[in-house]
Amino acid sequence: MTRCILTLALDTPLDTEFDYRWTAADPTAPLPAVGQFALAPFGRREVMGLIVAVKADSDVDDDKLRDIIAVRSQLAPVSPEWIALCRFASDYYQRPLGEVALPCVPKNLRTDNTTALERALKKLAAAGQPDAAAAAAVLRPDLNPEQLAAVEAIADRTGFHTHLLFGVTGSGKTEVYLHAAERVIERERSHGRAAQVLILVPEINLTPQLEANVRARFPQLFVATLHSQLAEGERLRHWVAAHQGRAAIVLGTRLAVLASMPDLKLIVVDEEHDPSYKQQEGLRYSARDLAVWRARQLGLPVVLGSATPSVESWQHAGSGRYRKLALRQRAAARAQLPRVGLIDMEVNKAPDGLSPPLVAAVRARLERGEQSLLFLNRRGYAPVMHCDACGWISNCRRCTAFMVLHKPERRLRCHHCSLEMRIPHSCPTCGNVDLQPLGRGTQRVEEHLQTLFPEARVLRIDADSTRKKGSAQAAFDAVHRGDVDILLGTQMVAKGHDFQRLTLVGAINPDTALFSQDYRAGERLFAQLMQVAGRAGRAGGEAAAPPSEVLIQTRYPQHPLYRALLAHDYEGFAQATLAERRAAGLPPFVYQALLRAEARELAAALDFLQQARELLPHEGITINDPVPMTITRVAGIERAQLLLECASRARLQAFLPPWMQALRALKSRLRWSLEVDPVDI
Ligand code: ADP
Ligand code: ZN
Ligand code: ZN
Numbered sequence: 001m002t003r004c005i006l007t008l009a010l011d012t013p014l015d016t017e018f019d020y021r022w023t024a025a026d027p028t029a030p031l032p033a034v035g036q037f038a039l040a041p042f043g044r045r046e047v048m049g050l051i052v053a054v055k056a057d058s059d060v061d062d063d064k065l066r067d068i069i070a071v072r073s074q075l076a077p078v079s080p081e082w083i084a085l086c087r088f089a090s091d092y093y094q095r096p097l098g099e100v101a102l103p104c105v106p107k108n109l110r111t112d113n114t115t116a117l118e119r120a121l122k123k124l125a126a127a128g129q130p131d132a133a134a135a136a137a138v139l140r141p142d143l144n145p146e147q148l149a150a151v152e153a154i155a156d157r158t159g160f161h162t163h164l165l166f167g168v169t170g171s172g173k174t175e176v177y178l179h180a181a182e183r184v185i186e187r188e189r190s191h192g193r194a195a196q197v198l199i200l201v202p203e204i205n206l207t208p209q210l211e212a213n214v215r216a217r218f219p220q221l222f223v224a225t226l227h228s229q230l231a232e233g234e235r236l237r238h239w240v241a242a243h244q245g246r247a248a249i250v251l252g253t254r255l256a257v258l259a260s261m262p263d264l265k266l267i268v269v270d271e272e273h274d275p276s277y278k279q280q281e282g283l284r285y286s287a288r289d290l291a292v293w294r295a296r297q298l299g300l301p302v303v304l305g306s307a308t309p310s311v312e313s314w315q316h317a318g319s320g321r322y323r324k325l326a327l328r329q330r331a332a333a334r335a336q337l338p339r340v341g342l343i344d345m346e347v348n349k350a351p352d353g354l355s356p357p358l359v360a361a362v363r364a365r366l367e368r369g370e371q372s373l374l375f376l377n378r379r380g381y382a383p384v385m386h387c388d389a390c391g392w393i394s395n396c397r398r399c400t401a402f403m404v405l406h407k408p409e410r411r412l413r414c415h416h417c418s419l420e421m422r423i424p425h426s427c428p429t430c431g432n433v434d435l436q437p438l439g440r441g442t443q444r445v446e447e448h449l450q451t452l453f454p455e456a457r458v459l460r461i462d463a464d465s466t467r468k469k470g471s472a473q474a475a476f477d478a479v480h481r482g483d484v485d486i487l488l489g490t491q492m493v494a495k496g497h498d499f500q501r502l503t504l505v506g507a508i509n510p511d512t513a514l515f516s517q518d519y520r521a522g523e524r525l526f527a528q529l530m531q532v533a534g535r536a537g538r539a540g541g542e543a544a545a546p547p548s549e550v551l552i553q554t555r556y557p558q559h560p561l562y563r564a565l566l567a568h569d570y571e572g573f574a575q576a577t578l579a580e581r582r583a584a585g586l587p588p589f590v591y592q593a594l595l596r597a598e599a600r601e602l603a604a605a606l607d608f609l610q611q612a613r614e615l616l617p618h619e620g621i622t623i624n625d626p627v628p629m630t631i632t633r634v635a636g637i638e639r640a641q642l643l644l645e646c647a648s649r650a651r652l653q654a655f656l657p658p659w660m661q662a663l664r665a666l667k668s669r670l671r672w673s674l675e676v677d678p679v680d681i
Helices: 080-093 097-101 114-126 145-155 173-190 208-217 232-244 254-258 287-298 311-319 356-368 442-452 471-481 510-515 521-533 560-566 570-584 602-613 649-665
Strands: 002-010 017-024 037-042 045-055 161-167 196-200 223-226 249-252 264-269 301-306 323-327 339-344 371-375 384-387 404-406 411-413 420-422 435-438 458-461 486-489 502-507 549-554 591-599 621-623 627-634 637-646 671-676
Touching: 002 037, 002 097, 017 037, 017 045, 045 080, 045 097, 080 097, 080 254, 080 287, 114 232, 145 161, 145 173, 145 301, 145 323, 161 173, 161 311, 173 196, 173 208, 173 264, 173 301, 173 323, 196 254, 196 287, 208 223, 208 249, 223 232, 249 254, 254 287, 264 287, 287 301, 311 570, 339 560, 356 371, 356 502, 356 549, 371 521, 384 404, 442 458, 442 486, 458 471, 502 521, 510 521, 510 549, 521 560, 521 570, 549 560, 560 570, 591 602, 591 649, 602 627, 602 637, 621 649, 637 649, 649 671
Parallel strands: 161 301, 161 323, 196 249, 196 264, 223 249, 264 301, 339 549, 371 486, 371 502, 458 486, 502 549
Antiparallel strands: 002 017, 002 045, 037 045, 384 435, 404 411, 411 420, 591 637, 591 671, 621 637, 627 637
């Protein structure tokens, strides 16, 4: 009988790895290997773990050792580099290794369900090679000189390089990714080596065109997709295809940065500035940052693409750490950047949210048979209900937030804790029956548009209108088909769509973000407005047609953010933002970590944080006062935070492990968590 000890990393809250005993009934069976997955008992559960060591003996007493249930020997082990990537993320973000390595592995692999795995393997083995002849049929535009220079810079050199592909909206960044991928794959093949390319996108269901483009361009290759909306069987099959090296291209959302890809040769991060690359719970990692780390580890190129790069990346490009590749023109013939104009809302009163110049501009589009897009980053009918008689407002009783009026469903809904109730017939405090909605969301503007333009086909796209699976896709298809005259939506409509008949973009109420407490709000607003503006004027139209237009309603037309937008001047905006950050001592000029605590009583959370603050000497690290979070109470739980700042990343990283250990040793009963490089402070 063969036996050995396996050390498993498990996805459990404890920061430990566990030893188990493995015994083979069949003496000829091969020993399990580091990098394989194994099912093991944990308490009363069975959990999947990653084998991180195979050894003869354990420090654990023999009678305390438990037996492995099964090793997933059908699968080749993940590479040592993959484990090293997970270890890095585990150390950097201060979370257990198993919490990094296991959640990115499909669920079906993590349970005792071998049939799912076997079915996936069989299906993959049976799948023939995709059709090579079809490749020739696909239309591929000739690259313009800037695109070609970018492709050559990315693909014709080996070794680790971070490229910042800074290309205005519609400049053809996708072509650059696809050509670079093709070149890298062909180069490796000509040397008899396999190659895989990882393409990360912010949200796959908002960028279906990219997936379609990739598949059309590479019909001869296996393109795997990895994102949270795949059905489990498909997810497993695609994960395994990446892991086996079968999938030459893996297209996925942030979790795909941890895909096992043995032949990885190129990484692309599209829209690198997008906030959805940041995981906001559990392991709060930045997929963009991990992509760069992974490229350096493996010595390969990584491309960060954006029309509005994050100012962190811009700073690195300025200092020479990243290499900047610029695409300054729109790629399609005759396509031009839209003209941006501001509508001064101090002069143009708009009781229903739409100013006369914006209404006139929409009307002109309707008359010409063109499409308009109106952007309002607030869903629901009205953000709050109000009683004029006594001043009552629709506060959520469980959160420091308003209940939002959703008129079609006739409900008030809290967007933080999901509490819902019927719209009250009368004021709960004074009985007044005339309750008023205050402010406006997409539903209210939709209603107004329908009265203004009864003949127009108005379509609203937001999280409420696209709850059903596939409905977002159907809505976007309708816009592309030309079945929509006026598209109205939240930031969901800002992403990479190439709407050919769209010639007007209106931003209804962007000012709210100007005065946010969050120091990143301005950067986010600028990126959003550039993105949404970038939906206009992509086709070019008739030579004599008036240029596409972007109209922004604002009460602060002199604000530097809008001035930069008028001039399509991302660079000026980024320089000014970086100067402000430097002066204020904010990232990327300092490194931060944030400790959060939650309790029924705010005082308890603040006390815990105060205790945490005084636990260890922390020379060179500023630990600020504990403060309540902006939205202090959510679902009845009070939340507070403690911000750490340090000019040196290394020093902060050295402080965190002993501090975390000391925090755990407090054995506090309240919930707390640490976030490294926090984004929402
Ligand atoms: P971005 O991602 O930079 O906003 P896209 O990649 O969506 O831009 O490209 C915008 C449009 O330009 C697409 O319709 C694309 O097919 C077209 N395009 C890209 N490169 C070229 C080129 N070299 N010649 C002509 N059209 C191009
Ligand atoms: Zn009242
Ligand atoms: Zn609530």
